[in-house]
Amino acid sequence: APGSPALVALDAAGIPLEAGQLFIRRELSRSGRHRAFVNDSPVTLALLERVGDHLLEVHGQHEHQRLLEPSYQLALLDRFADADGLREAVATLFAKRQAAREAVERTRAAERDRAQREDLLRFQASEVDAARLTAGEEEGLRAERRRLQHGERFTSGLTEAAAVLYDDPRSATALLARAAQILADLQRLDPEFGAPAPDLEAAASYAEEAVAKIRRLRAAVVFEPGRLEEIDARLDALTRLKRKYGDSVEAVLAYRGEVGAELDRLARHEEVLAAAARDLAALEAELETAGAALSARRAAAAGRLGSEVQRELRRVGMERALFEARVERLAAVGAAGGDRVEFRLSTNPGEDVRPLARVVSGGELSRTMLVLKSVLAAGDQVETMIFDEVDAGIGGRVADMVGQKLAEAGRGRQVLCVTHLAPIAAHAALHLRVTKSVRGGRTRTGVETLGGEARVDEVARMLAGETVTGAARDHARELLAAAQGARASRARTVR
Incomplete structure (x- = not known):
């Protein structure tokens, strides 16, 4: 989209679009010398990663464990609050303040000699x-x-x-x-x-x-x-x-x-020391001001994030869940600001919200991450999201809810999901099967598009295993029909 961070980064690098399209290519050689291209222009790996981060978001099968880390929770809240610019400003001021503090210390140490x-x-x-x-x-x-x-x-x-x-x-x-x-x-x-x-x-x-x-x-x-x-x-x-x-x-x-x-x-040592101390005091004041602005942005966003996540958790089988993004001020402003953020959750009625690590199971953690990603994606310009094994620890009705949630996320962008659960696969607008085979002593990976009865058979295999029964096929047809009905209902709602 015009003005997107990816296009801004490419424009700064002097790489134009080709008829409104963007082509990314990497060449991997056996010698280890890899090359990257954007619209056939050679680019550095750093630029490729920066552009890719704005175009595509990958949620790996183990990434939900990162949700337990306070630093990751802080980054998610900043993304939701659109506070990345403020956070970068704080980080820059913090680095300058540290340099000024070191300059004062060096000047004071020099006094001894x-x-x-x-x-x-x-x-x-x-x-x-x-x-x-x-x-x-x-x-x-x-x-x-x-x-x-x-x-x-x-x-x-x-x-x-x-x-x-x-x-x-x-x-x-x-x-x-x-x-x-x-x-x-x-x-x-x-x-x-x-x-x-x-x-x-x-x-x-x-x-x-x-x-x-x-x-x-x-x-x-x-x-x-x-x-x-x-x-x-x-x-x-x-x-x-x-x-x-x-x-x-x-x-x-x-x-x-x-x-x-x-x-x-x-x-003029005393004069130099006084000037260095004045510079330090000015930077500390700037850092405090920027840190306060960042804290205010986070505090305002924390309530909204809690409400939206809590609402969406109920749509993936966690009907009684309570979610809270708690922001606590620290004694001093650091490179990431002056706050500690902790996501808290209660999954059972009557229980107080507690840190995620103390209350959630693997399946609940996966769903919480999915909901967070969906809520965050609604406010940014990432056009492609990839979920790898987001179905960890879930099944049955919850898997169907997760499938619906993924389908909803795909209304405004492309969503790719790697799954072994039939209820999730049934909600996909396009079903791809990835297979591995050994021919001539070499392992080959194949990808094929499934439609019609081939898709029914694949969903049935995901339900029943290698031996596909008629009952499994009937169940597969029911899942696909229900998913198609849900898509049609969402389409009518959008119109």
Whole structure:
């Protein structure tokens, strides 16, 4: 149906309907790699289960035992009350409240270690601050160290270079000047021979500039007897800091920033704790409000559920039954709310209602579960219900009542029932027989639709066993005729 939870889930996953139809398929492989598809689009198993839960409800042969569990009773009441949204909101707030409570506890626990941590951080900060680090310092020191280690070689090399260019009598600049003089003499005889003169003048100018740079470099190479030891001591100090706080001077400085930030946070510890406590108080108030709303919804629905279940129990052979859904407030709101729900039943006149586990037989429990499922299904959008062995512990007239109840449940949806009781099978609009056979050493399961005399024979077999008598067939026809009459009566009532 439009707007159904199943379609909402599919729409959120981007899976459209095909001509208003929904096709679900699972592929099982021997390798163990199974795949699921919805309208030929691959989906996760989680999505398939979520969609399936809204389309089909299975009541297994042992599920009625779950009806004795308080948590299951609570879930059934919430479903009847249409309180699943409120319950999810409470669960979300509860999780947030728990996280906030843990945050407060962590902050309080940190208080015990705060002083010790502060002492350590202050020592680290003072150690880094005392070093007066600067970015790029280490590279500069290592370059200076190399110059000091090779100072004599640098000085002699630069002196020799200056001599070659300028200081020696036959230096490069002297030779360039001699060449220029020769060309000047030739130019007086023939101007054409003065053409190279500008190049020689430029070369001499470049040589003089180079000599000036060499002399400046040589002047910078000053050997200070204690400087190398100072540099080595500084580099050792940097190495110790890097070993503690980072792999470079820049990393040590970054760590110093982190230490400062943590010291600031520790200084604001009381402020942080107060903020965490305020968050916790706000979430606790929200949780209490949401829990109260959920409790009110449950309390209002509990009376209606009790009345409807009690009325329907009388239609499945429990005419004197009294049913009650009792809601008790708990001291605190938990993930499922702040209530404890207990279904209570009295099956005999004059007896007070008591917890289900203390009063019901197997057959009564099966019928109670059937009634609950029917009442709940009337208010939801599940289109297919499957009942497996819902006939446990019943027979005769009660089985006929259960069959009628299943047929009524099938008026607005598809109901599939696995049963061995003829009175229940007789009420089905369609009778399918499931058989097993062994052929070629393999077990095979077959399903066939029964109609006419074949259905009469099957119902008779369910009554009499393998040997079907004429009396059994007559009884089967009576059951089928009575069931058909009941269906016709229900159809007239609906019209």
